[in-house]
Amino acid sequence: MRNDVLEVVLSEEEIQNKIIELGKQISKDYEGKNPLAICVLKGAVMFMGDLLKRIETDVEIDFMAVSSYGSSTESSGVVKIVKDLDTEVAGRHVLIVEDIIDSGLTLSYLSDMLHRRNCASLKIVTLLDKPHRRKVDLHIDYRGFEVEDAFLVGYGLDYGEKYRNVPFIFIPKPEVYS
Numbered sequence: 001m002r003n004d005v006l007e008v009v010l011s012e013e014e015i016q017n018k019i020i021e022l023g024k025q026i027s028k029d030y031e032g033k034n035p036l037a038i039c040v041l042k043g044a045v046m047f048m049g050d051l052l053k054r055i056e057t058d059v060e061i062d063f064m065a066v067s068s069y070g071s072s073t074e075s076s077g078v079v080k081i082v083k084d085l086d087t088e089v090a091g092r093h094v095l096i097v098e099d100i101i102d103s104g105l106t107l108s109y110l111s112d113m114l115h116r117r118n119c120a121s122l123k124i125v126t127l128l129d130k131p132h133r134r135k136v137d138l139h140i141d142y143r144g145f146e147v148e149d150a151f152l153v154g155y156g157l158d159y160g161e162k163y164r165n166v167p168f169i170f171i172p173k174p175e176v177y178s
């Protein structure tokens with residue numbers, strides 16, 4: 001075990017078991033629809049990879065990278081597209097794959113944008129949801145875990161770009177960020 005872990009919040013096994021469940025549901029809902037799964041870089045990269053392995057119907061993938069405008073650490077709600085999709089989304093059944101939804105501002109912006117591009121349908125799957133932090137109303141179609149408002153890293157979630165590769169989700173010891 002690493003020595004910078006204060007508390008493991010979700011073990012590798014808990015995460016993987018949840019992903020099997022989500023994969024089953026998504027496979028059923030999207031059977032024959034040839035969905036386009038969009039990974040929101042970078043945080044969702046681990047979840048995307050593991051989830052795709054559990055989806056049993058054909059699915060195409062693409063990637064988007066976004067960043068919030070403004071210097072504050074809090075998301076401003078204005079999102080800049082750093083890397084856009086390569087895929088035409090008009091007429092497609094789009095599934096946005098996220099690691100965590102916090103204020104909801106990132107996804108609310110992305111959803112509006114994909115609707116304007118005339119996707120046939122749009123759903124959201126997130127591994128983690130912090131509902132107490134929500135600033136905008138957002139409908140989440142598939143949710144892995146509801147989590148408390150704690151500082152979480154691992155499994156895609158970073159602190160200064162670190163910890164994304166850790167296979168579990170944890171609260172780091174305070175000396176890590178103080």
Ligand code: PRP
Pocket residue numbers: 040041042043044067068075098099100101102103104105106107157158
């Ligand atoms: C994090 C997280 C979500 C977003 C959630 O990404 O991965 O994408 O913030 O916040 P919100 O609901 O308040 O908008 P971040 O901007 O840190 O980029 P990253 O995925 O590259 O780490």
Ligand code: MN
Pocket residue numbers: 040041042043044
């Ligand atoms: Mn992100």
Ligand code: MG
Pocket residue numbers: 043157158
């Ligand atoms: Mg981040």
